[in-house]
Amino acid sequence: MPLYLSIVVPLYNEEESVEKLLAGILEVTKQFDFAYEIIFIDDGSKDNTWAIIEQLKETTPQLKAIKFRRNYGQTSAMVAGFDYAQGRIIITMDGDLQNDPSDIPLLLAKLEEGYDIVSGWRRDRKDHFSRVFPSKIANNIISWTTGVRLHDYGCSLKIYRSECVKSLKAYGEMHRFLPALASMTGAKVAEVPVKHHPRKYGVSKYGFERIPKVFSDIFALNLIIRFSSMPLKGFAICSLPFLLLTALFSILSFFAWSYQWTSGKALFFFIATALSGMSVVHLIALGVLGELVVGTSDLSHTRLSEITKKSIEANSEDLDCRSENVNALSKVRLSDLVLNGQDSNEG
Numbered sequence: 001m002p003l004y005l006s007i008v009v010p011l012y013n014e015e016e017s018v019e020k021l022l023a024g025i026l027e028v029t030k031q032f033d034f035a036y037e038i039i040f041i042d043d044g045s046k047d048n049t050w051a052i053i054e055q056l057k058e059t060t061p062q063l064k065a066i067k068f069r070r071n072y073g074q075t076s077a078m079v080a081g082f083d084y085a086q087g088r089i090i091i092t093m094d095g096d097l098q099n100d101p102s103d104i105p106l107l108l109a110k111l112e113e114g115y116d117i118v119s120g121w122r123r124d125r126k127d128h129f130s131r132v133f134p135s136k137i138a139n140n141i142i143s144w145t146t147g148v149r150l151h152d153y154g155c156s157l158k159i160y161r162s163e164c165v166k167s168l169k170a171y172g173e174m175h176r177f178l179p180a181l182a183s184m185t186g187a188k189v190a191e192v193p194v195k196h197h198p199r200k201y202g203v204s205k206y207g208f209e210r211i212p213k214v215f216s217d218i219f220a221l222n223l224i225i226r227f228s229s230m231p232l233k234g235f236a237i238c239s240l241p242f243l244l245l246t247a248l249f250s251i252l253s254f255f256a257w258s259y260q261w262t263s264g265k266a267l268f269f270f271i272a273t274a275l276s277g278m279s280v281v282h283l284i285a286l287g288v289l290g291e292l293v294v295g296t297s298d299l300s301h302t303r304l305s306e307i308t309k310k311s312i313e314a315n316s317e318d319l320d321c322r323s324e325n326v327n328a329l330s331k332v333r334l335s336d337l338v339l340n341g342q343d344s345n346e347g
């Protein structure tokens with residue numbers, strides 16, 4: 001039976017939680033009448049997390065696991081889980097028992113209402129104020145700048161149609177922003193309130209250093225969403241103030257020259273015109289380079305519109321999600337097409 005659901009859990013030094021977590025997941029999945037898998041990703045733990053996973057595997061056939069040689073971070077762990085997952089639906093959650101597996105049916109039910117992504121909302125969040133407050137500000141900024149309004153981007157308990165996340169290029173700490181990134185595909189995003197528990201075992205893997213990282217990630221995210229498919233436009237917008245300065249200084253240079261202002265002033269305006277003009281040329285040149293990079297690289301997020309594309313097969317009455325085929329097609333290179341043409345000519 002093809003797998004319907006993959007539950008992806010990154011784990012980093014969670015030896016005290018992992019067994020209880022699996023028990024909690026299995027308790028919920030008992031009621032499922034479809035095939036599922038549980039994927040634990042050990043993100044280079046230095047404790048006994050992996051040894052415990054190996055033990056648990058002996059009695060739990062649905063359990064699969066990946067081990068990183070070193071700690072790569074929660075985003076890389078999740079991406080490895082997405083790559084490995086075979087289910088049509090993917091659930092992610094934390095492995096420290098702060099998310100509650102009993103919320104999984106709730107997320108599934110919401111997804112069935114016709115959404116592509118459902119994000120958990122820790123309405124009654126059990127973390128310290130110093131964590132909750134900056135996260136509220138970050139949530140507001142992301143919602144406002146990306147247009148995907150969620151109360152709680154940071155909640156790992158989320159559910160995705162697999163085609164919406166498998167093709168995203170997430171790196172750094174971007175796991176928090178997947179709904180905003182995926183919304184570029186036209187994915188429909190919803191949220192539901194979920195339970196949240198205080199951390200009982202182990203320690204949080206993040207400290208205050210997370211705050212500047214999240215804010216720089218928000219900047220990067222907005223750049224990606226707005227300009228990754230048209231970098232020239234981004235650079236052209238950045239060059240506008242310099243263009244205005246060039247115009248202003250060239251007018252001043254003209255007056256300085258015509259009305260014989262002091263030679264110091266004239267020289268200053270002339271040099272200022274040249275410098276701001278050079279800035280415009282440099283920014284536009286960077287934009288052109290950016291276009292070349294995007295055009296020749298395999299940045300799948302620049303082709304996001306294709307990811308959730310649906311098409312109607314000629315002989316099928318069902319809507320069929322064709323993301324894989326579409327992605328494969330987009331990789332056909334022009335040179336291949338030309339080569340094929342030559343072959344057929346020769347033949």
Ligand code: UDP
Binds near residue numbers: 011
């Ligand atoms: N995690 C991970 N790699 C890391 C940091 C965290 O796999 O480098 C996992 C961690 O084991 C947990 C989840 O990501 O399952 C969330 O981490 P944590 O609970 O420390 O974050 P918080 O709840 O404090 O935001």
Ligand code: MG
Binds near residue numbers: 094199
């Ligand atoms: Mg936690």
